[in-house]
Amino acid sequence: MKLELRRIHIKDIQFGNETVVKDGILTINQEELVNKLKEDKRIKEVKVDLARPGEKVRIIPVKDVIEPRVKIEGEGNGFPGVTTKMAQVGSGKVNVLYGAAVVTVGDIVGFQEGVIDMWGEGAKWTPFSKTYNIVVDIKPVEGLAPHTHEETVRLAGLKAAEYIGEAGRNIEPDEVLVYEMGSHAEESKKYPDLPRVLYVEMLISQGLLHDGYIYGVNSQLILPTLLHPNEELDGAVISGNCVAACDKITTYQHQNNSVILDLYEQHGKTINFLGVILxxxxxxxxGKFRTCDYTAKLCKTLGADGVIISEEGYGNPDSDLLMICKRLEKEGIKTVLITDECSGWDGMSQPLADTTEEAVAVVSTGNVSHVIKLEPADKVIGDINAITTLAGGWEGCLKEDGSLQCELNAVIGSTSEIGYHNCTVKLY
Amino acid sequence: MKRKDYQIITNNPLVKENYDRVIFVDGGFQDVLIKTRDLVHSGYKLISHPLGASIRMFFSPYRSILITDKADKLDMEHVEIIENSIVSYKKQMDHRKPDEANSKDYACIDGELLKSALEEHERLSI
Incomplete structure (x- = not known):
C-alpha cells in the first residue's frame, strides 16, 4: 500500500461566503456547514465557532477532534463504513488541512469534562491548543436516547471534517509525506536482518461513551485484528469515547497515530514494521483472557521479535495491557508498553491498577493525577456549566478569582497513551 | 437462551429497579467493591472487571459488578484483581469526592455499561 498525505499548511481560519483555502487561510461558510449537518433530523441546533492558538478561549466539553481531509486519488473518501460507503482505505492521495481541526462539543452526559484551553497553563498540556479549531457544538432534538445522542454528535463531527476537508481538493500541498509498505514477504526479503516489530493498539470497547470503531464495526464485537498501518492513517479507525479526556485516542490521533508514524520512520532502518493489531x-x-491470548497468538504467528503495546484509558484496561505483555514475554517476544500513570498528586503511588514482573520496558506518558491551575477564560465555547465538573471535586479547587484547579485527567490529550501530546519522558 | 449464571452487585438504584439477580449494596462505590471482595474470598468469581475503563468512571457514585451465581473454590487470580481494584480506587479517590452533582447521569451510564457487560457475557458461551 502507498499513501500520500499531502499537507496544506493552515495558518489562520475565518468565516466567509464560501468554504475555501487561499494562501494558507481556511475560510468557512458557516451557514452551509450548519445546513449540511442539519440534514440529520436528529440535530436541532448547530453552533459553529472558531478558536485560534493564543486566544483566551476555553472549549468544553470536547467530545472528539478530527482532522479535515479530502481524498483526491484512491478509494474511500471520508470514513468508510461510518459516513461514506465501504471502501478499502490505505492507498492513494489525501489532501490534509494540516494545522486545522474540527472539535465537537456536546454534553451527552453532565459529567463530561474534556477541556481545551487555547492559551496559558492549560494550553501547555493539550496538543489541540496549537491547532486552528473549528468548534462544532451540537444540540440534538429532545428525547433522544443516550446511544442515539452519542452517535448523532459523533457523525456530525466526522461530516463536518469531510465538508471542510473538501476545501483542500484543488490546493497544492506545502509538503508531501509518503507511507509505503509491501506485504510481509516483500518487506522481509528487503530487510532480512532487521528485527520484526508489531504494534498492538488497544481500544476501549465497553459500551456507551466507551467505544471505538474500525470501518464502522464496534470494536466490542471483534477478535483482535491486523491492519496495514496506512489504513489507520487513512480513516479506518474512529473514536466513540467521551469520558477519558486525557487518554482517549481521538479520531485526529488515530489519523496521525504517533506510534505508527515513529515505527514507519524506523522501518527499513532499525526495524521491519509488520503492522498494527487492534x-x-x-x-x-x-473476554479479556480470549482477547489477550488471541493477540499474543497473532504476534507469534506473524513472527514478531518485538511488540509495542499502547493502552487506551485507565483502570480495567491495565489488566489487559499486562496480560498481553506477560503472554508475549513468555513466548520470548520482547515488549515495550506505553501507558499513562495514575500515581497520585505527588506522583509517588503505584502507577497502574495492576502489575507484572515481565513489564520491564514501560514508557509513561504522564501522571493523570497531576494538579494544574487554569485561569478564567475570556470566552467559553460549549457548556459553561461543565466548568464546575472540570474543577477537581475537592475543597478549595474553585478559587475566588475565578481560576480553578483540576487534575490533568480533565484535559484533552494531556497524557495520550499513543504519545500524541506535549509531555516528554526521562529515561530511568 | 439467556444465561442466568450471574449476579449483579450494585448500589445503583436504576439497576435495582430494572434487573433481577441483584445484590443491592446500600452505600458507595467502595462498599460495592468491598462486598465483591467478600464474595470473591468466599469462592464466587468475577465475571466483569471491578473497575471501569476511564478515570471519570472512578468518580461515579455508582458501580455495578457481575459475579457468578455459585461459589466454587477460591481463585487467587480473582482475589488479586479485586484487591488491586480496591487499592486503585482508594488511591484515585484520595483527595476527591464522588461526583454527586451528576449522579443521575452516572446511574444511567453505569446501567449502560452493565448492559454491555451482560451482552458480552451472553456472547461468551461456556
Missing part, C-alpha cells in the same frame, strides 16, 4: 479492551474477564 485489540479491544473488553469488560468481562473471560
Amino acid at each position: 485489540t479491544p479492551e473488553l469488560t468481562t474477564l473471560e
Whole structure:
C-alpha cells in the first residue's frame, strides 16, 4: 500500500461566503456547514465557532477532534463504513488541512469534562491548543436516547471534517509525506536482518461513551485484528469515547497515530514494521483472557521479535495491557508498553491498577493525577456549566478569582497513551 | 437462551429497579467493591472487571459488578484483581469526592455499561 498525505499548511481560519483555502487561510461558510449537518433530523441546533492558538478561549466539553481531509486519488473518501460507503482505505492521495481541526462539543452526559484551553497553563498540556479549531457544538432534538445522542454528535463531527476537508481538493500541498509498505514477504526479503516489530493498539470497547470503531464495526464485537498501518492513517479507525479526556485516542490521533508514524520512520532502518493489531479492551474477564491470548497468538504467528503495546484509558484496561505483555514475554517476544500513570498528586503511588514482573520496558506518558491551575477564560465555547465538573471535586479547587484547579485527567490529550501530546519522558 | 449464571452487585438504584439477580449494596462505590471482595474470598468469581475503563468512571457514585451465581473454590487470580481494584480506587479517590452533582447521569451510564457487560457475557458461551 502507498499513501500520500499531502499537507496544506493552515495558518489562520475565518468565516466567509464560501468554504475555501487561499494562501494558507481556511475560510468557512458557516451557514452551509450548519445546513449540511442539519440534514440529520436528529440535530436541532448547530453552533459553529472558531478558536485560534493564543486566544483566551476555553472549549468544553470536547467530545472528539478530527482532522479535515479530502481524498483526491484512491478509494474511500471520508470514513468508510461510518459516513461514506465501504471502501478499502490505505492507498492513494489525501489532501490534509494540516494545522486545522474540527472539535465537537456536546454534553451527552453532565459529567463530561474534556477541556481545551487555547492559551496559558492549560494550553501547555493539550496538543489541540496549537491547532486552528473549528468548534462544532451540537444540540440534538429532545428525547433522544443516550446511544442515539452519542452517535448523532459523533457523525456530525466526522461530516463536518469531510465538508471542510473538501476545501483542500484543488490546493497544492506545502509538503508531501509518503507511507509505503509491501506485504510481509516483500518487506522481509528487503530487510532480512532487521528485527520484526508489531504494534498492538488497544481500544476501549465497553459500551456507551466507551467505544471505538474500525470501518464502522464496534470494536466490542471483534477478535483482535491486523491492519496495514496506512489504513489507520487513512480513516479506518474512529473514536466513540467521551469520558477519558486525557487518554482517549481521538479520531485526529488515530489519523496521525504517533506510534505508527515513529515505527514507519524506523522501518527499513532499525526495524521491519509488520503492522498494527487492534485489540479491544473488553469488560468481562473471560473476554479479556480470549482477547489477550488471541493477540499474543497473532504476534507469534506473524513472527514478531518485538511488540509495542499502547493502552487506551485507565483502570480495567491495565489488566489487559499486562496480560498481553506477560503472554508475549513468555513466548520470548520482547515488549515495550506505553501507558499513562495514575500515581497520585505527588506522583509517588503505584502507577497502574495492576502489575507484572515481565513489564520491564514501560514508557509513561504522564501522571493523570497531576494538579494544574487554569485561569478564567475570556470566552467559553460549549457548556459553561461543565466548568464546575472540570474543577477537581475537592475543597478549595474553585478559587475566588475565578481560576480553578483540576487534575490533568480533565484535559484533552494531556497524557495520550499513543504519545500524541506535549509531555516528554526521562529515561530511568 | 439467556444465561442466568450471574449476579449483579450494585448500589445503583436504576439497576435495582430494572434487573433481577441483584445484590443491592446500600452505600458507595467502595462498599460495592468491598462486598465483591467478600464474595470473591468466599469462592464466587468475577465475571466483569471491578473497575471501569476511564478515570471519570472512578468518580461515579455508582458501580455495578457481575459475579457468578455459585461459589466454587477460591481463585487467587480473582482475589488479586479485586484487591488491586480496591487499592486503585482508594488511591484515585484520595483527595476527591464522588461526583454527586451528576449522579443521575452516572446511574444511567453505569446501567449502560452493565448492559454491555451482560451482552458480552451472553456472547461468551461456556
